[in-house]
Amino acid sequence: MNKPVDVQNRVLKGYSNVQIGEKSKYKDTQTYTDPNFLFNEAEVTPAFMTGSEVIKEAIRRANIDLSVAYPITPQSEAAALIGELYAEGYMGDYFRGENEFGVMSQCAGAAFGGARVFTTTAGPGTLRAFENFPMWAGSRLPIQVCVTMRGVNSPLSIQPDTLEMFFLLETGMLIWHAETAQDLFDFILKGFIVAEMPDVHLPIAVCCDGFFVTHTKDTVALPDEKYVLPPYDPYKSPVVCMDMESAPVRMMRDPFVMKSNYISYMTQASWQLEVRAAIERSRKYTKALIGDLIECENIDREIIMIGSGTAVSQAREAIRLLGLDGIPVGLVKIKTLRPFPHEEIAEALKDAKKIFVPEFNVAGYLAREIKAVLPNNDRVVAGPHVAGGMTMPSEVIADEVKKALGMKTSGMTARG
Amino acid sequence: MSDYKVVPGPEAFLPPAAAMMGIELPDPGEGHIEGRIVPEDEAIEHAARKFLGAKVPTIFPGPQILWHWNESAAIKAACVREMAEILPARLIPMADYRPKYPKINPEVEINPNHPNLTIWHNKIDVCLFVGVHCHQANLALKIIRGGTSCYTMAACGMSGHEDACLTIRDVHEDTLRKLTACIKKLKAEGVKSQAEPFEQFRFSREDRKPAYLT
């Protein structure tokens, strides 16, 4: 960095398209609220609800213009609950698309037209929709999709699995991974703010582990529902809004740049880099809103576990079990996969002797990502990982550590 | 801290995005000079000096001020005109963003898909982008830094541009007037414009060639 970025005292710029305190365009019981207040100062009350209900509660306060739904387990409930919000007047439009490719294209159309758009998908739906994601990023559409991750390959499984997040990594989208219901609530609301920043302006996938987060109940602190985010301002976009109200009038989003000459290749190449640059620019806003991109506990210990999503919850319990056996282990939780917290991870793990990466997928891709940013990466044990919705008991993680230490295990060590 | 410097090119076959090299955008009230964060006033004075020291100083107004699509756009356009006259600097418009290959007339227009043609053709050594949408400005700034030695500056209405050698952000009418005032002040102090003599082209609908060509 060319300057140290002060994220503690960073105040998000106010919205100029509406007055804070004005009644919402959609629901007159809600008022536009300064995000700085909503996130940091508003009084919260605890609620006990499922992840799907948490998604609904976040969207109730998100002031979205439009949402498109399509059923696929385990996001169907959340998508239907957003429909209830629509029926109650919380957003401008809502409908069921024909399949996820259609849904994501409908979201794109609405975003091209200057709307704040939210949708949800999962597993095979993510893959069916896939062609849209790099298009969203290339077109700088700040759409938010909540991905409730599940198995994607044959034989069919509706169980949790994080492989689809791996596929999303190089789409040019921001990829955040929620561990808990509270993360999910916070990430959805804060995700809109970061994604819509004029210098970021990218789509965001807020991912969570299907069932573990969507279908279990958890306590979540909710601000009063009278608060709602200010609306998206399409005229702060780094690209032209397609509403015939913005200059220039001769405008295609986006023209082909593939004539066979060097100059057009430069446009294509620079465009790709600009999307990556925008991901980089999101770091300072993300840190200001959700804290550091990683969360560390006891990283002065020689053994560290690092992961994202509910693998972190399982690791936390494994660390407690290992503690009972006198084995001290530290923990690093990754909150954003894109931008990837490479410097933070390298710093947090600089003194670790052994690093374990528990994952809910057969590939162990997070371990590969981590290995790529660490010196002496033979310290990294790519495991344990499970797949196909198999549960990953904390004992399995603890056994992985014991095995690596040459200790006796309970025999539950599993490799997907 | 990154030691990367956003200096004039030609940097590389494909220059990196400065943001990927660790260059952060300025915060409100700041600008950057070659990647170094400075107070806005310092960046403005540096821009004025760069302009005055240039042989072919050029301003590229973009669609957001070329088109009178809101009142502020028209005022900014007038501010830019005044700046160009006081410097003096060439004005070359970026009227829209369509790829115009291979028909561009680099003498009188610039296009974000091949901005280097305009820089090369006119031998522009210092330029200022103003009123160009951020995405297209960044594409053009990268391409210019990739293949030319032009010193690029960006006056941005939003968050600024790391891919320019110098940027100021949150630019509105007053910021542009401030830059013009700074140019006037420097000239009054004896800093002379090094601009080579030129004639600002003018188009009319009857006159389909630049005025100086007829």
Next chain:
Amino acid sequence: MSIEKIKISEALHDLMPPEYQDMVEDATYGNQDRGWKDIGESKELIEQHSLCAGCPESIAFRYILASLPAPENTVFVGSTGCTSLVFPMVAVHNIHSLFGNQNAVASGLKRALKIRFPDVEKDVVVLAGDGATVDIGLDYTMQSWFRGEKFTTICFDNELYANTGGQESGLMQKGFVAKMAPVGKLFDKVRLPEIARESGCHYVACLTVSKPNRVEKVLKNAILVAREFGPTYIQLYTPCILEIGKQSMEGLDEMKDSEAIGGRFVFKEYMTDEVKEFLKQKDAEEKDRKKAAKLAAKEAAKA
């Protein structure tokens, strides 16, 4: 765009290439009498194009752009193909995102514009080729009709994939030998106009672009009906002269042959009774308006 936004900032006016100055002064934005006859008399909304010489698609584009009832409030959605090489040159906002998703994009766009501009009629018009409309995008085309989305779908039917080099498409006629149909296409041309009628389109027309009057009328009908009732569909034969082995000057003859009695593109038009009544009323209003305008002009001349 509100018409007053299409102007050049005064201070920089003389920098703008004349094509832009013309666009502001001489284009027919906001003129409710605009139509194909303005071509040659006013600045067209298409600057240049990279289609083949003599391509009927280019004339179709020009008729359509000249006949849009309100280009200042229209947004196009296109798809991948020859049309997408033209769209960057069109002075109406337009979107290309993927191949085949045009009706899905248009659905989201139309709804967003309705939310953002509840008091302005923003027309959304899909314009795509037959591969995009009927093959890869058929699901999205038809589902937008099922849902009753209020926009017009135009298919430039050249009976093959032209941009990729002349491969078989669903709208190709049976027996035609093409790339990917090495022994001739084995099934009939898909009857999309009839499918459109049965899928919820309130107005459907199928024709060639040999008669500009007819193209203009059909386009205006389709857009007016889409505003009031729901989806409308126009299929235009724009033969790919290159891939069917014709010369540049033979496009018009090809269209005329195909619309003659017994041809594939004999003009057909379907509409509901409600729409028939509506269009009759619109025609009457139009006639009255023009008559009144003529009278007023006469009076003014006298005075």
